[in-house]
Amino acid sequence: MYETPELPEHVNAPERHPLLDFTRVVLTVVAVFGAILLAAWWSASWLARQTPFAWEQKLVGDTILGPFEVASDDARGAALQTLADSLIKQMGLPPDMAITVHYSDSEVANAFATLGGHVVITQGLLDSVKSENGLAMVLAHEIA
Template sequence: MSYSNPKIPEGINVTDEHPLKDFAAMLLGIGLALAAIIFVLTLLAGYLVRYVPFSFEQQLAERFSEQLPASENSPEHQQRQEYLQKLGDKLARAQQLPEEMTITVHYLEDDTVNAFATLGGHIFIFKGLLDRMPSENALAMVMAHEIAHIKHRDPMVSLGRGLTVSLAALSLLGAGDGSLAQSLVGQISLLTTLSFSRGMEEDADQEALQTLARHYGHTHHADTLFRILQDENQSQDVPAFFSTHPLNEERIKAIQQYQSEQSPKSLETVPLPAWAKPE
């Protein structure tokens, strides 16, 4: 028996394969799997969201209630807030919003020509929008549109999609770190304007038109906001939020199409309360 230490060839315990090749293969595999999951979830989100009770959405929104702007106590602000809330409630009834859903309207003192809906039935109307509205009908169209988003559960779908995407990104970055869930929660923000798809916007427009027809008997002034925005677009002043919306022109056309199918008895519009008239 002779004892020796022969030279052992290299590459038994270690592969010669370039580490980047292995890395790229893994990244590709996981990336494809995640992409497939996101794709399926995005497709299913609209169906799955029906099984998420609205009360859950409200609870979720409550957690972020400190993000809501503190309501101003000036009588003028309260008067407007009350008026908007009443109008919202009326439109919600006209839209046959399910009973468990409630809407809360917030009035924001900001010159942005904008309005948006978010989780838990919260709707935000900006002063800039209210000032530009010639009649209650025009304002009602915008509000009915936002209420329709809530009725269709669009904020929830949008949140779900956003979370899926950030989950995917984070799981790739963190590669299974425990801090994943925390980062996700940090990303939810009530005041972030959730982006709705074009289809959602079109559906909300149709629902809003039906609501208007039911409530006022006609849809006159339904296209006012879009005409205002169209004018602003031409003057190169594009409000950021509306850039994701379907083209205003197309929306006006859809409204005209709807109007042409109706034969209302009168086109009388309801004026806004005296205080809302821009000076």
């Protein structure tokens, strides 16, 4: 009749404490994940500078303005675009870098630039700016 032989004590026990292995694995995972994040951060900033403006415009188009309430007030938008165009001539931007200024009837005083050369100016900002020179400074900041 066959009997299971007696196994020696600690046959399946590791030679060192299991928490040491666990700590080593966790630290390795954290280090690898951190290295991946750091590499992604560095490469993203490098890639952003290398991406041609035409690609950026083609990728985002006007869809980037979706979440923002852009009004269709053609008179204000045209006046803002005219001011921006005169600033762009002085700023020395590349000729293929088209900047489009949009008007928003939001009462929050704000101006911001988004991808693809879109700049949004709100009614709240227009109400709070005291002169055309002040508005030109805000526009120049957003274009830059």
